[in-house]
Structure formats: structure tokens, C-alpha cells
Amino acid sequence: xxxxxxxxxxxxxxxxxxxxxxxxxxxxxxxxxxxxxxxxxxxxxxxxxxxxxxxxxxxxxxxxxxxxxxxxxxxxxxxxxxxxxxxxxxxxxxxxxxxxxxxxxxxxxxxxxxxxxxxxxxxxxxxxxxxxxxxxxxxxxxxxxxxxxxxxxxxxxxxxxxxxxxxxxxxxxxxxxx
Amino acid sequence: xxxxxxxxxxxxxxxxxxxxxxxxxxxxxxxxxxxxxxxxxxxxxxxxxxxxxxxxxxxxxxxxxxxxxxxxxxxxxxxxxxxxxxxxxxxxxxxxxxxxxxxxxxxxxxxxxxxxxxxxxxxxxxxxxxxxxxxxxxxxxxxxxxxxxxxxxxxxxxxxxxxxxxxxxxxxxxxxxxxxxxxxxxxxxxxxxxxxxxxxxxxxxxxxxxxxxxxxxxxxxxxxxxxxxxxxxxxxxxxxxxxxxxxxxxxxxxxxxxxxxxxxxxxxxxxxxxxxxxxxxxxxxxxxxxxxxxxxxxxxxxxxxxxxxxxxxxxxxxxxxxxxxxxxxxxxxxxxxxxxxxxxxxxxxxxxxxxxxxxxxxxxxxxxxx
Numbered sequence: 371x372x373x374x375x376x377x378x379x380x381x382x383x384x385x386x387x388x389x390x391x392x393x394x395x396x397x398x399x400x401x402x403x404x405x406x407x408x409x410x411x412x413x414x415x416x417x418x419x420x421x422x423x424x425x426x427x428x429x430x431x432x433x434x435x436x437x438x439x440x441x442x443x444x445x446x447x448x449x450x451x452x453x454x455x456x457x458x459x460x461x462x463x464x465x466x467x468x469x470x471x472x473x474x475x476x477x478x479x480x481x482x483x484x485x486x487x488x489x490x491x492x493x494x495x496x497x498x499x500x501x502x503x504x505x506x507x508x509x510x511x512x513x514x515x516x517x518x519x520x521x522x523x524x525x526x527x528x529x530x531x532x533x534x535x536x537x538x539x540x541x542x543x544x545x546x547x548x
Numbered sequence: 549x550x551x552x553x554x555x556x557x558x559x560x561x562x563x564x565x566x567x568x569x570x571x572x573x574x575x576x577x578x579x580x581x582x583x584x585x586x587x588x589x590x591x592x593x594x595x596x597x598x599x600x601x602x603x604x605x606x607x608x609x610x611x612x613x614x615x616x617x618x619x620x621x622x623x624x625x626x627x628x629x630x631x632x633x634x635x636x637x638x639x640x641x642x643x644x645x646x647x648x649x650x651x652x653x654x655x656x657x658x659x660x661x662x663x664x665x666x667x668x669x670x671x672x673x674x675x676x677x678x679x680x681x682x683x684x685x686x687x688x689x690x691x692x693x694x695x696x697x698x699x700x701x702x703x704x705x706x707x708x709x710x711x712x713x714x715x716x717x718x719x720x721x722x723x724x725x726x727x728x729x730x731x732x733x734x735x736x737x738x739x740x741x742x743x744x745x746x747x748x749x750x751x752x753x754x755x756x757x758x759x760x761x762x763x764x765x766x767x768x769x770x771x772x773x774x775x776x777x778x779x780x781x782x783x784x785x786x787x788x789x790x791x792x793x794x795x796x797x798x799x800x801x802x803x804x805x806x807x808x809x810x811x812x813x814x815x816x817x818x819x820x821x822x823x824x825x826x827x828x829x830x831x832x833x834x835x836x837x838x839x840x841x842x843x844x845x846x847x848x849x850x851x852x853x854x855x856x857x858x859x860x861x862x863x864x865x866x867x868x869x870x871x872x873x874x875x876x877x878x879x880x881x882x883x884x885x886x887x888x889x890x891x892x893x894x895x896x897x898x899x900x901x902x903x904x905x906x907x908x909x910x911x912x913x914x915x916x917x918x
Contacts, residue, residue: 414738414753418746425750430904432754492750494757502617 388415388489391438394462397517400509408506412499414490424480424488431469431476433492437461440486446478458483470496470514595879597718599886601725605733606767608633612730626730630723644794651792658791662817665824667694755904762896769856770889773848774801780847781818784838788831790822800843806888808868811848815839863892 389406392398392413401409413436418424424435427446435442442459456478459465465480470493482488500507554562608629615625670693729736737756744752778801785793796818803814822835863871868888875887 414742414749416746416749422746424746430751430754432750490750492753494754497757502613 388413388438392436392489395436395464397434397464397467397513398510400513401506405506405509408503409510412491412495414492416488416490418482418486418488420482420484420486422482422486424482425466425476426479427476429476431466431474432494433490433496434464434467434470435480436464436489436491438487438489440488441483442480442486442488443483444478444480467514467517469493471511593717596882597721597725600718601722601729603767603771604722604726605729606764607771608726608730609764610768623731626727630727634723647794651795655792655795662820662824663694663697666697666820669820669823751904755901758900758904759897762900763893766892766896767889770805773852773856774804776852777801777804777843777848780843781814781838784842785818785835787838788822788834789826790818790831790835791825792821796821800839802885804848805885806868806872807863808865809872811839811844863888863895867891867895 388410389403392406392409393401393403398406398409415438418440424442425431437459439461442463442465443455444457444459444465445453445455448454466476468474469476470491473493496507496510500511608626611629612622612625615628616622620628737760741749741753741756778797780797781800782793782797785796790796799817800811800814803810806813818835818839819832822832826832868891871887871891872884873887875883875885875890877883879886
């Protein structure tokens with residue numbers, strides 16, 4: 371076939387579509403193909419330059435962001451105001467999911483470290499679809515609940531471990547008293 | 549040296565540049581004011597249909613959503629709702645049509661009589677005041693009232709018969725706008741919100757959502773309230789021998805959109821007609837009771853307002869008066885009616901933004917606390 375024509379009639383490969391990308395996210399693993407195409411119309415595609423602040427600690431948080439391309443750095447400030455990086459996120463990661471279900475302030479700041487394409491899913495839209503399409507909203511929220519409870523378990527385990535070890539000197543004294 | 553400063557050619561160039569600058573500045577200025585003028589001219593007739601179709605979209609939105617939830621497409625649901633609304637309207641008009649025409653004709657002949665009688669009443673009241681308080685200077689209250697009433701009626705007739713074109717335009721434009729507001733409203737909002745910069749995008753998105761939820765609640769509540777009050781007044785008046793009960797109910801419903809002053813204004817024609825036709829008897833007092841006690845106190849204040857209207861959209865009476873005056877200055881009688889709701893809308897937006905700032909200490913406002 372003439373390359374010109376093949377170029378015109380070339381369909382966008384499935385792998386390039388937003389729906390396909392959303393399907394790769396564990397949060398949306400319950401969603402079927404059709405649901406993913408619907409989700410495409412709900413989420414917000416935003417383009418960021420390198421070094422742009424996405425949100426800072428204490429901002430009102432209203433939803434989660436998925437990293438479709440680029441890198442995002444999550445950081446907070448210690449007691450002396452020094453910036454300490456917590457984690458680097460790459461394609462397929464997401465952040466801010468704790469504020470999707472209930473309003474809360476952002477616990478850390480996020481900024482891009484290179485040119486990024488982020489996908490936002492916000493609480494306002496979730497409320498909207500939970501009224502109109504409860505099935506889809508249900509699948510997303512169950513995915514979110516599963517993810518959050520996994521993390522909670524992990525955090526509880528780590529907390530237990532840390533408590534068992536304890537800070538060596540003070541904890542030792544307490545044990546002597548008891 | 550001085551002739552080195554500017555040669556003749558340079559001077560000419562300078563002159564030309566300055567002239568060109570001045571001319572283009574003038575041209576810009578005139579064209580700017582011309583453009584503003586054109587825009588004003590182009591948008592004069594558009595305000596009312598857009599407002600009406602926004603209100604209609606707010607009212608129909610829940611029905612469309614309901615159909616959509618049951619698996620119908622958005623456009624199909626809108627068409628279905630439109631069809632239902634149109635057939636209801638058509639049936640209503642068909643049922644009422646002979647009635648209305650008759651009423652309209654007799655009203656045209658009756659109105660001057662009512663006004664004359666009303667003015668007479670005013671005169672009596674003034675004479676009474678003058679007897680008791682002789683130091684009250686002679687003020688031409690009846691004359692003013694008569695002039696005002698005549699002007700109002702002239703406006704009314706001019707608006708209904710004179711500009712059938714305008715109404716035809718409304719009939720054409722309102723359903724069209726309503727359809728697109730219903731179908732693409734979310735998309736339009738989404739697009740406009742999407743234009744905001746990345747840093748504020750999330751907040752703007754959330755705020756717009758909160759405000760639009762409050763707004764739709766408010767608009768739906770107000771309209772429902774007006775309809776129910778109008779129906780109650782109609783039903784109450786229909787118990788008496790008074791004429792034009794449906795018209796009076798309609799009037800009471802529309803004026804009920806304006807808090808505090810609206811119900812008072814809405815009473816006036818009913819009371820005047822009752823006084824003129826029925827006299828100061830038992831029926832007159834029943835009509836007063838219907839207007840004040842049943843429609844306003846019991847139905848509106850005790851039942852409708854607590855259920856339909858959230859308390860924070862309430863305006864201070866001072867703002868109500870200001871909104872009515874300003875609305876009247878801008879858009880006449882229509883402006884008086886929509887001035888207060890528009891002021892409430894502004895208040896709702898401001899309060900939502902403020903609550904937002906308070907619940908989430910926004911960046912910039914919280915740093916000094918730390």
C-alpha cells in the first residue's frame with residue numbers, strides 16, 4: 371500500500387490509547403474495556419513542564435494523579451525547612467490517592483523533575499459518576515479500598531516491627547522498670 | 549553639533565513614526581470602543597434567553613439524569629424529556645386557551661376600572677392622613693401611583709402584543725440553548741476549567757463543582773417554591789368569587805422569586821381587585837388570609853423554605869433592596885425579578901470559596917501559623 375494512504379488510515383495502536391494505559395494501573399484492574407473507555411472521558415489530562423509544582427504540603431487534596439510519562443518527585447520539608455525527597459515516581463505510578471474518597475490536606479509536596487503528562491482523577495468527578503454510573507464508581511472505589519487496606523496492613527506491620535525493636539536506650543530502661 | 553543631533557531625514561522619519569503611532573493609537577481606541585459597542589448591541593437580546601434556558605436546564609437536569617441512569621443515552625434522554633415537556637405545555641395551553649383569551653379580553657376592559665378604584669382608595673387614605681396629621685404636606689401620591697400603574701400596563705401590553713417577534717425568538721432560542729446546555733454543559737465547564745494553570749487547576753475544579761452543586765440546588769428550590777406558592781394562592785383564591793384567580797396566582801408566584809418585597813407586591817393586585825369587586829367583606833379577609841397566612845407563613849416559611857432553600861443563600865434585606873434597585877436600573881421589571889437571585893448566586897459562590905479556604909488552610913494563609 372502507498373505509505374501515504376497507510377499513514378492516513380492507520381489506526382491509533384491500542385497501546386497508545388489512554389484507555390489502555392488506564393487498564394495497566396492496578397487501581398483500575400476491575401474495569402472492563404468499555405468501562406475504561408468511559409473512564410477516559412472522566413479523567414483529566416494535564417501536561418507539566420520540568421520543575422513544575424503539582425501541589426505542596428497542606429494544599430487541599432481532591433484526588434489522585436497518575437504518571438503517564440515523565441518523572442515526579444515526592445518530597446516534604448523537615449523541621450529546619452530542608453527539602454528531603456521521599457520517592458521518585460515514574461510512568462504507571464500514582465500518588466495522592468488518599469484524598470480521593472475523603473477530603474484531606476496533602477501530606478507531602480509533589481513536583482515534576484522532567485516534562486510530564488499526568489492524568490488526574492478527582493473526587494468531584496467520582497461523586498458525579500457514583501450517582502450516574504454506580505457500577506463503574508463501585509469498581510474504582512473497591513480497587514481503591516483494596517489498595518489502601520494493603521498499605522494499611524503493611525504500615526501496621528512495619529509499625530509493629532519498629533515497636534518491637536524500639537529505640538535501644540529508652541526502651542531498655544522502660545523494660546527494666548517493668 | 550546641534551544639526552548633527554537630527555538630520556532632516558531623521559526628523560522626517562521621527563515625524564512619520566509619531567504620526568503613524570498616534571493614528572494607529574486613535575484607530576485602536578475608536579475600534580476598541582466600536583467593538584465594545586458592537587458587542588453590546590449584539591448581546592442585548594441574548595441575555596434573557598440564555599438566563600431562561602439556564603434555568604430550564606437546571607430544572608430538567610434531574611429528569612435527564614434519571615433517564616440516563618436507566619441506560620438511555622444522554623442525547624436520547626434529553627430528546628425524550630423535551631418531548632414530554634413540550635407535550636405537557638401544549639396540553640396545558642390547549643386546555644386553558646379559551647379560558648385565557650376570555651380572561652385577557654375582560655382584563656383589558658377591567659384594568660382601567662381597577663386602577664381608577666385603586667387611585668381613589670389611595671386618595672381616601674391620603675385625605676384620612678391629612679385629617680389626622682395636618683402638617684403632612686400635600687404630596688401627589690394618587691397621581692404618582694396612577695402614572696406608575698399606567699406606565700406598567702402600557703409596558704405590559706407593549707411587551708406582549710407589540711413584540712411578537714421577540715417572543716417568537718424566545719420560543720425558538722430557549723429550547724435550543726436548553727438542549728445544548730443540558731447536553732454539553734459538563735463539557736463546557738470542563739473545558740473552561742481546563743484552561744486554568746496547572747498549579748491551581750485542582751482547586752478550581754473542586755470549587756466549580758461545589759458552586760455548581762449549590763447553584764442547581766438553589767435555582768431548583770426557588771423555582772419550585774414559586775410554583776407551589778402560585779398554585780396555593782390560585783387554589784385559595786378560587787374558593788372565593790374573585791375573578792382572575794389563575795392570573796393572580798401566576799403573579800404571586802413570579803413575585804415570590806424576590807424575597808421580602810415580592811410577596812407584598814404580589815398581594816397588591818389581588819387585594820385591589822377584591823376591594824373593588826367584592827368590597828370589604830368576609831371574602832376580602834379570606835383573601836388576605838390566603839395571601840399572608842396560608843401562602844406566605846404556613847406554606848412558604850414553615851414548609852417550603854426549610855425543605856428547599858439552604859439557609860446560607862439568604863440575603864440580608866438591605867442587599868435584597870439594593871439588588872432590586874440595581875437590577876431594575878439595568879433590565880427594568882425583569883431585572884427587578886432576577887436581581888435578587890443573581891445576588892444570591894454571587895453570595896453562594898463567595899461563601900463556598902470562603903468555606904473552602906477555611907476547611908483547607910490554603911497555601912499562603914497557613915504559613916504564619918506555623
